[in-house]
Amino acid sequence: MKIAIQRIKWTNIFLNILIWGFAVLWISPFIGIFMTSVLPYREVILYGWLRIPFDISLSNYITVLTDPLYDLAKGYKNSLIVASIGTIIPMFLAALTAYGFTYFNFTLKTLLFGLILFMLTVPQQLVVIPLFKLYIDIEKTFGIQLIDSLIGISLLHSAWGISWLIFFFKNYFSLIPKSITDAAKVDGASDLTIFFRIILPIAIPGVIAGSLIQFTWVWNDLFYALIFLISPDKYVITREVLNIKGQYHVDWGLLSAGSIIAMTLPLVIYILFNKYFIKGVVGWGVKA
Amino acid sequence: MKSDVRKNLIFFIPTFSFLALFVIYPIIYTFILSFESENVYTSNNYYKVLSESNPLLMLIAKNIGPSPPWGALLHNIVWVLIHAPVTIILSLVIAYIIKYYNIKGSSLIKALLFLGMVIPPVIAGFIIRFMFDENIGIIPKIMKLLSLDIILGIPELSKTWMNYPSLALFSLILGSIWLWLGFSITIISAGMEAIPKSHIEIAKVFGASPFKILFKVIVPELKPVILTVFILTILWDLKLFDIVYASTGGGPGGSSTVLALIMYQYFIHASRYGGYGMSATVAVILTLITLFPALIYIYRSLKRS
Numbered sequence: 001m002k003i004a005i006q007r008i009k010w011t012n013i014f015l016n017i018l019i020w021g022f023a024v025l026w027i028s029p030f031i032g033i034f035m036t037s038v039l040p041y042r043e044v045i046l047y048g049w050l051r052i053p054f055d056i057s058l059s060n061y062i063t064v065l066t067d068p069l070y071d072l073a074k075g076y077k078n079s080l081i082v083a084s085i086g087t088i089i090p091m092f093l094a095a096l097t098a099y100g101f102t103y104f105n106f107t108l109k110t111l112l113f114g115l116i117l118f119m120l121t122v123p124q125q126l127v128v129i130p131l132f133k134l135y136i137d138i139e140k141t142f143g144i145q146l147i148d149s150l151i152g153i154s155l156l157h158s159a160w161g162i163s164w165l166i167f168f169f170k171n172y173f174s175l176i177p178k179s180i181t182d183a184a185k186v187d188g189a190s191d192l193t194i195f196f197r198i199i200l201p202i203a204i205p206g207v208i209a210g211s212l213i214q215f216t217w218v219w220n221d222l223f224y225a226l227i228f229l230i231s232p233d234k235y236v237i238t239r240e241v242l243n244i245k246g247q248y249h250v251d252w253g254l255l256s257a258g259s260i261i262a263m264t265l266p267l268v269i270y271i272l273f274n275k276y277f278i279k280g281v282v283g284w285g286v287k288a
Numbered sequence: 289m290k291s292d293v294r295k296n297l298i299f300f301i302p303t304f305s306f307l308a309l310f311v312i313y314p315i316i317y318t319f320i321l322s323f324e325s326e327n328v329y330t331s332n333n334y335y336k337v338l339s340e341s342n343p344l345l346m347l348i349a350k351n352i353g354p355s356p357p358w359g360a361l362l363h364n365i366v367w368v369l370i371h372a373p374v375t376i377i378l379s380l381v382i383a384y385i386i387k388y389y390n391i392k393g394s395s396l397i398k399a400l401l402f403l404g405m406v407i408p409p410v411i412a413g414f415i416i417r418f419m420f421d422e423n424i425g426i427i428p429k430i431m432k433l434l435s436l437d438i439i440l441g442i443p444e445l446s447k448t449w450m451n452y453p454s455l456a457l458f459s460l461i462l463g464s465i466w467l468w469l470g471f472s473i474t475i476i477s478a479g480m481e482a483i484p485k486s487h488i489e490i491a492k493v494f495g496a497s498p499f500k501i502l503f504k505v506i507v508p509e510l511k512p513v514i515l516t517v518f519i520l521t522i523l524w525d526l527k528l529f530d531i532v533y534a535s536t537g538g539g540p541g542g543s544s545t546v547l548a549l550i551m552y553q554y555f556i557h558a559s560r561y562g563g564y565g566m567s568a569t570v571a572v573i574l575t576l577i578t579l580f581p582a583l584i585y586i587y588r589s590l591k592r593s
Contacts, residue, residue, distance in 0.1 A: 029418060096302070125552070
């Protein structure tokens with residue numbers, strides 16, 4: 001019996017070491033990128049990045065943030081604008097429609113919701129050509145510039161995010177007890193009132209989780225940015241970092257610094273709101 | 289209490305008009321465009337795109353050699369065939385150990401493994417390239433340390449993988465395992481939480497080995513969750529664009545291209561010289577392939593709600 005207990009203990013210790021070793025190995029590329037960004041590249045090649053950094057240098061960061069050739073500071077600002085607009089619009093519309101799907105019964109409901117689910121699985125590649133043409137036509141006819149415009153790309157992200165947010169909010173709202181809305185109905189409240197006064201306040205954790213994930217998605221997107229942003233002063237951060245990687249030669253010092261800058265905001269959001277984030281992901285299904 | 293939907297169209301009209309313009313209309317129009325070439329509507333585009341033999345644009349290679357390029361469509365399929373099973377088995381084993389072997393700091397481990405899902409895929413592409421770089425990457429270093437390049441007779445293993453057609457695609461597939469694993473573990477762990485502990489206790493009383501418990505008790509109960517992860521992994525693999533574009537650009541010599549990248553290449557060509565038909569065709573082919581897993585996903589989601 002004693003031997004058995006000891007064996008279990010040793011297995012546990014072994015598995016603890018194994019799993020932790022695995023986890024450290026798994027995040028080692030992040031450590032590598034970080035070290036490469038603060039160490040002189042020659043030293044990284046000579047001695048590797050796995051060591052205590054005595055001579056930290058921020059020169060790579062200063063270069064990618066301020067050198068007009070890269071100018072990540074501007075990309076950062078553009079990304080903030082696009083991701084904010086691309087979160088607020090679809091959040092509002094999706095919450096409204098998810099309420100409709102949760103509380104109303106009508107003939108086409110299943111069909112419409114199936115359509116939403118279909119949009120959620122479709123690749124971005126399927127929509128960009130007509131949207132590109134549409135934006136050109138709008139500019140020709142009305143003189144409104146939407147290609148190479150932050151508003152233009154924010155609208156595309158808004159539309160693209162709606163379908164998964166409806167799915168997400170519908171799941172969320174269906175967990176709210178029906179008795180709450182029924183009581184308000186008896187008191188004669190309209191559905192719009194119930195939505196704004198009762199459901200939205202209850203659903204605030206859901207609104208936070210949904211916003212964070214949608215914001216991160218828009219921030220992380222590259223495909224729309226490649227197609228719809230043309231002049232460098234409109235580039236968002238994901239498009240901007242591509243310029244750091246040359247065609248043939250890679251300056252890993254600069255590229256690492258640029259990568260750290262581009263991924264910091266999503267990482268900070270994830271670390272601060274970890275619970276919301278994981279809950280959102282588990283409950284969501286997937287888009288993108 | 290019933291609500292009258294006709295008095296509450298405000299809940300639907302703005303959203304669906306927005307979606308109609310920015311999603312539904314473009315989907316239909318792309319489908320039509322895929323048949324258009326110089327203002328004539330035929331199925332020529334499909335024939336041309338599928339029989340293209342330039343390695344930078346081809347979808348299916350005519351002669352399939354021992355190493356890529358095999359064509360973007362086949363690369364996507366190879367990707368799924370390797371990535372999906374490896375991901376699911378790894379996540380099952382890790383989630384199982386974390387849950388049943390008293391691992392310290394288990395939620396921190398899960399949070400760390402999830403990091404890859406949070407960062408921009410472009411950056412993930414850079415990081416994957418970094419991992420496989422001869423001078424600074426961990427994988428070629430390990431290969432050299434264990435002399436695997438000599439033992440296996442593949443000298444490229446200790447070089448920058450992405451410079452070699454034989455390894456570029458596989459470095460990306462391995463990188464995608466790294467990137468996506470945290471997502472899969474998160475979903476599978478959540479599924480394991482729902483299995484009553486008593487089921488495992490009973491199996492233990494009967495002296496079942498850990499492997500038997502995992503594959504005979506847990507896996508059968510997790511079937512729906514595993515299927516979900518499986519479908520989502522396939523969809524993710526088929527739609528890959530950013531990590532490939534950022535790390536190899538599909539090269540060298542088209543040996544790591546994927547469908548979404550070919551669509552983009554036709555698009556860029558068309559935006560300069562006109563004629564979006566071919567680009568639309570590749571987009572439709574990509575969508576048709578995703579349709580099978582997508583329809584299962586839609587059906588299951590509708591049934592649940």
